[in-house]
Amino acid sequence: MKKLVSMxxxxxxxxxxxxxxxxxxxxxxxxLQDSASQTEQQTTVSEQExxxxxxxxxxxxxxxxxxxxxxxxxxxCTGNTKAVAERIAELTGADLxxxxxxxxxxxxxxxxxxxxxxxNREMNDSSARPAIGSDSIDISVYDTVYIxxxxxxxxxxxxxxxxxxxxxxxxxxxxxxxxxxxxGISKSVSDMKAEEPDADIRDGxxxxxxxDSGINEWLSNNGLM
Ligand SMILES: Cc1cc2nc3c(=O)[nH]c(=O)nc-3n(C[C@H](O)[C@H](O)[C@H](O)COP(=O)(O)O)c2cc1C
Numbered sequence: 569m570k571k572l573v574s575m576x577x578x579x580x581x582x583x584x585x586x587x588x589x590x591x592x593x594x595x596x597x598x599x600l601q602d603s604a605s606q607t608e609q610q611t612t613v614s615e616q617e618x619x620x621x622x623x624x625x626x627x628x629x630x631x632x633x634x635x636x637x638x639x640x641x642x643x644x645c646t647g648n649t650k651a652v653a654e655r656i657a658e659l660t661g662a663d664l665x666x667x668x669x670x671x672x673x674x675x676x677x678x679x680x681x682x683x684x685x686x687x688n689r690e691m692n693d694s695s696a697r698p699a700i701g702s703d704s705i706d707i708s709v710y711d712t713v714y715i716x717x718x719x720x721x722x723x724x725x726x727x728x729x730x731x732x733x734x735x736x737x738x739x740x741x742x743x744x745x746x747x748x749x750x751x752g753i754s755k756s757v758s759d760m761k762a763e764e765p766d767a768d769i770r771d772g773x774x775x776x777x778x779x780d781s782g783i784n785e786w787l788s789n790n791g792l793m
Contacts, residue, residue, distance in 0.1 A: 637709055638662035638792075642716035643727050645673050648747040652775040653716045656745070656783060660792060662714060667731055670701035680721075687720060696726040697733060707735040712743065712792065717756070719748035719774075724756040729763065738766035743790065745773040 640662045642653035650666070657664040677686035690696040707713065715731070717724045724746070744760055746753045753772035761769050773786040787793035 636711040638712040638714065639665055639705070639707070639710040640714040640716065641665045641667055641705075641731065642714075643667040643669075643725060643731075644716070644718065645678055646718075649716045649718050649745075652745060652747060652783070653714070655780065656714055656716075656787075659780070659783060659787065660714075662712070663710075665705055666702055667700055667727060668702040669727055670699035687725070690726045691721045691723075693726075697730040698725075698727045700727065700730055700734065704734070707737070707740075710740065712741040713737060714743040714745060715760075716745045716747075719746050719751045719753070719756065722751055722755050723759050728756075728760075732760065732763045737764050740767055741790075741792075742767045742769045743773075743786075743792070744769065745775055745786075747775055 638660055640653050640657045640660075642649050642665075644650035644653070644666075653664065653666075656662065673686065676682075679685045680688055682688070690698060713735075715728065717728050724744075742760070742764065744753060744757050746756060751774075753774045757769060757772040761767075770790050771786075773782060775782055784793060
């Protein structure tokens with residue numbers, strides 16, 4: 569009888585452990601399911617709505633490039649306009665580009681006392697477009713383009729028309745400047761406006777030497793300094 573009772577007790581104990589064990593498994597599998605569904609939810613949320621704080625910190629560490637770029641393009645045969653161009657580039661931090669004629673002008677070409685000199689022949693022909701020999705540039709990266717030239721017969725030399733025909737200046741700020749014996753710049757600016765109706769062509773500067781005062785005033789009047 570004692571043997572039977574102790575066997576019964578052992579059997580009862582074994583049964584209750586097994587039941588407990590099963591319950592624990594059920595609890596754990598519920599927990600796993602819960603956490604799996606949470607992970608799934610989190611994945612779905614993060615796929616649908618990227619963390620806005622992460623976006624903000626990315627934008628802060630990679631600010632959008634807003635710096636404007638300027639170019640000083642110039643043509644000069646005897647160095648006067650070149651000196652002014654270099655000074656403007658120094659003052660503004662602009663890139664410098666020399667418009668070099670494919671066929672250089674000799675002294676005889678520039679001898680305007682001779683009616684048949686090359687410069688005079690070009691200026692007498694409004695369709696003349698002397699070729700540019702310097703490497704071409706990507707003008708699209710510039711917001712402001714300074715264009716410098718000597719005055720020839722009251723206006724810009726025809727090679728400047730070649731430059732205007734070659735490059736698209738639409739929606740750019742254009743700052744014409746010149747050197748001359750005595751003539752002003754206004755005729756060349758109105759000629760340029762007729763050629764570039766979509767550019768924002770500002771009042772020009774006739775520079776005497778590379779004197780900073782005139783250049784500084786012109787730049788600050790145009791909000792460029
Ligand atoms: C063909 C030719 C025509 C010129 N026509 C004029 C003119 O109409 N008015 C003027 O004031 N200077 C005139 N000049 C003088 C130049 O504009 C002046 O010397 C200028 O500063 C030269 O610039 P650069 O050294 O950059 O070539 C002329 C010069 C040349 C060669």
